[in-house]
Structures are given as structure tokens and as C-alpha cells.
Amino acid sequence: xxxxxxxxxxxxxxxxxxWTGWLDxxxxxxxxxxxxxxxxxxxxxxxxxxxxxxLARARSTAEIAVPGRQYETSPMLREVNVGNIAGKPLSMLxxxxxxxxxxxxxxxxxxxxxxxxxxxxxxxxxxxxRSGHENVALFAHAGWLxxxxxxxxxxxxxxxxxxxxxxxxxxxxxxxxxxxxxxWINLD
Numbered sequence: 001x002x003x004x005x006x007x008x009x010x011x012x013x014x015x016x017x018x019w020t021g022w023l024d025x026x027x028x029x030x031x032x033x034x035x036x037x038x039x040x041x042x043x044x045x046x047x048x049x050x051x052x053x054x055l056a057r058a059r060s061t062a063e064i065a066v067p068g069r070q071y072e073t074s075p076m077l078r079e080v081n082v083g084n085i086a087g088k089p090l091s092m093l094x095x096x097x098x099x100x101x102x103x104x105x106x107x108x109x110x111x112x113x114x115x116x117x118x119x120x121x122x123x124x125x126x127x128x129x130r131s132g133h134e135n136v137a138l139f140a141h142a143g144w145l146x147x148x149x150x151x152x153x154x155x156x157x158x159x160x161x162x163x164x165x166x167x168x169x170x171x172x173x174x175x176x177x178x179x180x181x182x183x184w185i186n187l188d
Contacts, residue, residue: 001135001174002135003125003128003136003174006065006137007165009032010027011025011057012028013087017089018087021079021085021111022079027061031061034167035061035167038061039066041169041187047135048133050066050136050137050139051074053075053139053140053144062137071137079143084111085109121151125172149162152172152180165186167188170183
């Protein structure tokens, strides 16, 4: 089975430099263009099942990238919950707070812990193992792609070492015994 995970196109909060998490924001014009580029990459792949985060930016990306296709939404595909810093400038955190958030999640801001987020991502992917599908598309978020990468390769890479632009496409492969990274494609 191949699982094609697409990060959503540029959102209003991406453009404004704000923490987003579970805020439900729209794509920008560039975000819609990003989604169309992802669609060109996905064209020709016969997906047995398509899922999208229930947040608007991921749903819109799915609707543009695979037009006319039915998809199922799931809150399990949401970005990490950043708590009460959602909608606030990225620059508001100190270096120490950023390091803590990178290691432990956003509990200090009444959000999700790293363990909770990772468990949610891993549970979703483990559920796909039993699905019998050949090709699955997931429309999700940057944090989700990075956690899925960890699931597939068994180690977390620091964000600074993994370029994850809007509409990055990660292709994971499940052989029936193990997961592995097949492709990591940044469209910009």
C-alpha cells in the first residue's frame, strides 16, 4: 500500500506568520495554486480511499487537488493542537518555549502533548494497515507529515532538517510487514 500525504496549501495564518493548530482558516490565493500543483502530481494515481483533516484548509486542498472525488474527513488528521497561542504571532515564543514545545508539545499553552499528537497520527496509520487499500491519499498538515515520517523511518528528525513547504507530498509505503519512506516531494 502507498499512502500519499499532502500538506495543505498556504493558509491565511501561514501568510500572516501566526500559530494555527486547530484554528479553522481558509487557503490564500497562493494556497489554492499550491493545491492545483499538488493535483498535477497526484493525477493519474487511482486512489482507493481519500481522507482529509476536518479543518477547512485541508478540505479545500483536497477539493482542488482531486476535484470531484469523494473524501472522508477525520479529526485524527488535524494539526497538533497548540492551545491558547493559536492565532498569535510565531515570534511570541522565546527560544526556550520553542525548544520545550518541540520536545513536549503544547501542554504549557493548554494544547496537545507530543505524545498525544504522535499517538493520534500513529493510530491512524496503524488503522490503514488493516484497510486492504492499495493507494490512499491523506490531506493533512506539516506536523502530521513530520510525525508520519517518524512512524515510517523510526526516528524523529528536527524540523530544521526536514523541508515541509505547503503542499509537500510524502509517500509512505507499507509492505505488510514494515513502513518506509518512498518519496518526499516539495513542490516549491
